[in-house]
Ligand SMILES: Nc1ncnc2c1ncn2[C@@H]1O[C@H](COP(=O)(O)OP(=O)(O)OP(=O)(O)O)[C@@H](O)[C@H]1O
């Protein structure tokens with residue numbers, strides 16, 4: 313990536329980190345649990361948006377069904393925590409492994425097609441999964457799974473109680489930071505270069521020696537894993553899971569988050585998620601119809617700033633540095 | 638096992654493809670001897686680029702076979718053909734336009750690294766990096782390394798197109814009208830470049846500029862309406878009456 317873009321992304325990372333630290337201290341002093349739970353939720357959905365951005369912003373694949381993997385992670389985690397053992401490591405480890413398998417297998421279906429058809433297939437797969445969960449009694453049908461026990465995370469330094477809002481916020485921050493760091497690392501490898509090249513001109517890649525299906529499959533699987541691990545944290549925060557997690561509204565919101573934050577920037581989606589979660593909560597206090605407002609904001613962003621918040625910052629930095637955009 | 642040096646690097650036998658009723662390439666057979674420059678000429682729509690598509694694997698022939706370096710590659714996909722040493726450039730510039738020039742080349746040079754290194758940081762792929770800098774230098778694109786390929790001038794893009802194709806040091810280089818749209822100066826430079834390339838590798842060249850072809854080539858294949866009209870040395874081709882009529886007809 314060009315220098316100016318890298319600098320802006322680095323700066324956004326610092327700003328987010330500083331804001332998190334300040335708000336963390338403020339929240340602790342205020343003793344406000346609600347705030348921490350909201351921030352945790354924004355991180356969890358930020359993880360889902362990160363997965364969407366990996367596909368859309370880097371590889372150029374619009375997934376309209378990423379909630380499938382998010383919901384998969386949430387349900388597997390909920391079932392394990394409730395039925396097997398309330399173990400953080402068991403739940404996240406199992407979700408990581410299972411989502412790798414599910415992501416890889418479903419890539420064979422989703423990557424049969426490109427462009428709009430890819431978007432439709434991912435949408436369709438998620439709809440089928442959502443309806444199946446909705447109609448499966450063993451999974452709690454429309455009620456979902458409730459009564460997930462409180463999880464105490466065993467670490468060499470003692471137990472971390474996920475019911476303690478600030479503690480679980482830090483745990484979630486750690487997990488999402490790991491997912492972000494891993495994705496960013498991969499983008500700095502030749503495989504990341506191939507992913508960018510797929511978006512730029514997929515047809516040329518075979519003529520420099522790369523088959524494109526393999527790298528696309530790898531990205532698709534990785535995005536499934538990122539979404540699923542993020543989803544695995546959800547039942548620990550809320551104590552329940554429901555079929556809505558797999559609905560199109562969840563997938564669609566993730567796409568909105570990515571576009572608002574800045575497509576292809578990775579940090580933008582995390583930023584966008586914080587903004588949207590905060591906004592939804594504020595607007596939610598004075599109107600039921602917050603989705604309408606979110607929709608209006610989305611339209612405004614697409615029309616006025618299609619590159620999103622971080623995208624605008626990058627564009628301006630490039631212009632200042634005299635780089636070609 | 639390589640075949641003895643005397644055997645052709647490439648053999649096309651009875652290659653055909655049609656699009657509906659149009660026989661774009663119709664029963665074309667020829668050998669490309671090792672070393673030097675073999676050129677393909679022919680009027681617009683003769684099927685030259687389509688023939689390249691068959692040789693490089695973009696299209697599957699409806700009949701016929703392609704042998705490369707002693708093996709039948711007719712069924713191989715393009716990426717596998719490249720890894721065997723057959724590279725092609727495109728008549729219509731075909732680059733990663735959004736990516737910087739250096740990245741365009743680096744991806745093409747990744748060929749030199751083992752597969753596992755795909756997952757290691759770019760900086761650890763030192764052979765690819767060295768080769769990239771070498772190409773930037775020798776193609777005079779060093780100053781433009783950080784510029785997106787799409788922002789280059791037409792001439793620079795054509796040069797990058799050749800550099801990307803050359804990155805893997807192929808045994809056979811298919812160049813589809815590399816000088817298309819170039820200025821006189823750039824065309825002359827490219828002519829020299831192709832002549833230099835042909836010292837280390839075999840070049841199969843599609844070119845409109847007949848004077849350039851006749852001066853540069855060891856062998857010339859003439860195509861018209863999907864068929865091979867004739868082939869031979871430049872002098873033989875010039876003397877061919879059929880070619881005179883079909884191709885040089887407008888020239889005294
Ligand atoms: N994919 C395709 N589908 C249908 N027709 C095609 C296709 N590709 C090429 N053709 C047709 O096949 C014929 C040969 O085209 P081709 O591009 O090979 O000619 P060419 O010799 O390279 O010409 P030029 O000198 O203009 O580049 C043309 O009539 C062209 O319109």
Ligand SMILES: [Mg+2]
Pocket residue numbers: 685686687728
């Ligand atoms: Mg052509």
